[in-house]
Amino acid sequence: MAANKTDATQRRARPQPGRRAQLRPIGVIRSDIKKRSEAPMQGSEGAPDAWLEVKSFAARALDGLQVGNDVIVVTWLHMARRDVLKVHPRSDRRRPLTGVFATRSPDRPNPLGLHRVTLREIVNNRLRIGPIEAIDGTPVVDIKPVLSRLQDF
Amino acid sequence: MAANKTDATQRRARPQPGRRAQLRPIGVIRSDIKKRSEAPMQGSEGAPDAWLEVKSFAARALDGLQVGNDVIVVTWLHMARRDVLKVHPRSDRRRPLTGVFATRSPDRPNPLGLHRVTLREIVNNRLRIGPIEAIDGTPVVDIKPVLSRLQDF
Secondary structure, eight states, rough: OHHHHHHHHHHHHHHHOOOOOOOOOOOEEEEEEEGGGSOSTTTTOOOOEEEEEEGGGGGGGGTTTTTTTTEEEEOOOOOOSOOOOOGGGGGGGOOEEEEEGGOOOOOSSSSSSEEEEEEEEETTEEEEEEEEEOOOTTTTEEEEEETTSSSSS | HHHHHHHHHHHHOOOTTSSSSSSOOOOEESSOOHHHHHHSSSTTTTOOOEEEEEOGGGGGGGGTTTOOOOOEEEEEEETSSOOOEEOGGGOOOTTTEEEGSOOOOOOOSSOOEEEEEEEEEEETEEEEEEEEOTTTOOEEEEEOOOTTTSSSS
16 A cells, blocks of 8 residues: 555656646846845836746757747746735726736735736746846746737737 | 645645746637637637626625626637747748747747627626637636727737
């Protein structure tokens, strides 16, 4: 019985077809922003550049990215609250409580962050990106190219 | 011992601060596209409108969304492969193998889909959205407003 349990655990830990919606970080943000209170609300609001350290298992998936590309970095906002469904937009209490799906609040049922950044430098599996408001240690779960200058984000 | 194990399992199953990166679907796509082979590669390539059925626990988070808004629907592409790191872009074998982070392939370590759609109709917790290339039954994990017409996606 104990052996079976171990086998099952190992099966779950391996990458699987996507039926089980467990994210596996592909990298991590290394930033001078250390606390949520220090982070601007959006990258365009004075955020710094940061390093994205890609884990070795995922490094091959970077092939084709080039310095100067704009990409969407998808983060898991690990300090966010998942039980919040309404917020005052931009934490301004004068603004009425609004559903989180109508805001960019990090607090939401699945705290995914979308960050449109420019790829400034590539050093092996480390990417210099920015501007980005994510705090140091934030897990990264995906990187996607920007499709078109005509589409908004 | 058995009781302790049950308690721990229940603790893990409740919504938690985001340290554990387990997605909890907030809704599901109801579409006439039933198979991956029928889906256009992007919403802008002839995709239909679809219904997004939001689960009752998350319905309050919709407050503030309005018909005519453009939103980003984030899906979990549950039919995708998570062990693929390189693909031929747009499944065109004449194009060289490219890292999935430089493509929009659904096959990638964390198969998240980003869909910029227009909100066409709201009927209680059902949203008519489109165009969207996601197949019927695709779990939805987040909805975010488009921030600016000046930002690409």
